[in-house]
Amino acid sequence: MKLHIHAVQLDLAWENPEVNYQRASALLEEAHPHPGSLIILPEMFPTGFSKDVKVTSEPADGPTAKFFQSLATRWKCAVLGGYVQTTPTGAARNVAAVFAADGTLLAEYVKQQPFSLGGEHLVHEAGHETIIFEFGGFKIAPMICYDLRFPEVARRAAAQGAELFINIASWPIKRANHWTLLLQARAIENLAWVVGVNRCGTDPEFIYPGRSIVVDPHGNIIADAADREQVLHGVLDHEVLSTWRAQFPALHDAKWDHLR
Numbered sequence: 001m002k003l004h005i006h007a008v009q010l011d012l013a014w015e016n017p018e019v020n021y022q023r024a025s026a027l028l029e030e031a032h033p034h035p036g037s038l039i040i041l042p043e044m045f046p047t048g049f050s051k052d053v054k055v056t057s058e059p060a061d062g063p064t065a066k067f068f069q070s071l072a073t074r075w076k077c078a079v080l081g082g083y084v085q086t087t088p089t090g091a092a093r094n095v096a097a098v099f100a101a102d103g104t105l106l107a108e109y110v111k112q113q114p115f116s117l118g119g120e121h122l123v124h125e126a127g128h129e130t131i132i133f134e135f136g137g138f139k140i141a142p143m144i145c146y147d148l149r150f151p152e153v154a155r156r157a158a159a160q161g162a163e164l165f166i167n168i169a170s171w172p173i174k175r176a177n178h179w180t181l182l183l184q185a186r187a188i189e190n191l192a193w194v195v196g197v198n199r200c201g202t203d204p205e206f207i208y209p210g211r212s213i214v215v216d217p218h219g220n221i222i223a224d225a226a227d228r229e230q231v232l233h234g235v236l237d238h239e240v241l242s243t244w245r246a247q248f249p250a251l252h253d254a255k256w257d258h259l260r
Contacts, residue, residue: 001137001238003164004037006077009212009225009232011201012170015055017046021067023229031231033075036101038135041068041081042168042199043145044094049170049203051123053092056084060097060108069103076101078135082144082168084124091125096142096168098133107133111144112153118205120146130156137238138164138193145169148182148196151189158190159256163241165190169198172206180211180221188219191245193236200227217244 008027013019024041033039043049046064047056058064064083072079080098087093094111110127114120130153132139141157141164148154148167157165165186171179179196187194193216200210212225214234225232245251 003136003138003236003238004034005040005195005214005234005236006031006033006037007040007195007197007212007214007225007232007234009042009198009200009210010229011208012042012045012048012199012203014203015047015050015052017063020046025071027229027231028071028075031233033077033231033233035076036136037075037077039071039075039077039079039081040166040168040195040197041079042197043082043096043170044084045081046083048199049118049206051119053084053123057086057092058083059086065097065099068097068099072099072101073103078106080142080166080168087125092123093125093127094120094144096144096166098135098142100135106135107131107142109142109144111147113146113150115146130160132157132160132162138236140164140166143167145171148179148186151186154186154190158192158251162190162192163238164193164195164236167194167196169196170206170208171198173209174206176209176211179209180213183213183215184219184221187215187217189250191217191241191248191251193217193241195234195236200225200229217241
């Protein structure tokens with residue numbers, strides 16, 4: 001079983017959803033993703049990493065969810081992307097939403113580790129739940145940006161059977177080497193495929209390196225978007241994962257009781 005992913009790396013327009021919708025649509029028209037693929041967009045895709053929740057936050061059935069649904073039905077693909085969602089109590093949370101090819105909601109993940117150094121914890125409610133969804137023959141765990149620095153977040157998902165980790169991010173250039181190394185580490189320690197989808201370009205606070213990558217279960221980078229806007233295409237082979245897990249006993253030898 002092989003899964004095609006199309007990671008949309010773009011320079012997000014600051015607090016301007018319409019421009020970001022248009023740019024992502026144009027990049028996908030150029031890339032023409034395979035039906036049955038998984039399209040992935042970065043963290044806080046409509047606005048960039050703004051902490052002004054009066055501008056960024058929207059309901060679960062708001063314009064960004066509708067945009068993701070439109071991409072899914074247009075390309076007959078599943079779509080995973082990030083935005084800030086208003087909760088029923090009026091709080092804001094940083095989410096990754098996943099829609100099936102028919103536009104129905106497959107899964108929704110809330111960032112477990114808001115970025116405290118940047119003050120995100122003051123405006124976004126933290127999530128507390130590991131989410132696994134199945135698509136294209138893989139058990140997939142979404143993660144968001146700063147989650148990557150906490151191996152226990154991925155390990156809990158691995159304990160629940162995750163085979164592919166997808167981290168969507170707004171990861172700045174000053175720590176770009178950490179981004180790639182941590183993605184490789186999560187792949188190696190969990191014998192899993194890992195896809196990291198970062199933005200590129202600039203906002204009022206940071207410069208972003210891009211470097212959206214696909215990492216195989218051995219920790220090898222097999223696709224790299226470098227620093228420019230593009231749709232990165234990667235092919236994930238489930239047999240590579242299942243063969244390596246059968247050959248190498250690390251998951252069998254792990255102590256899982258405290259994680260389940």
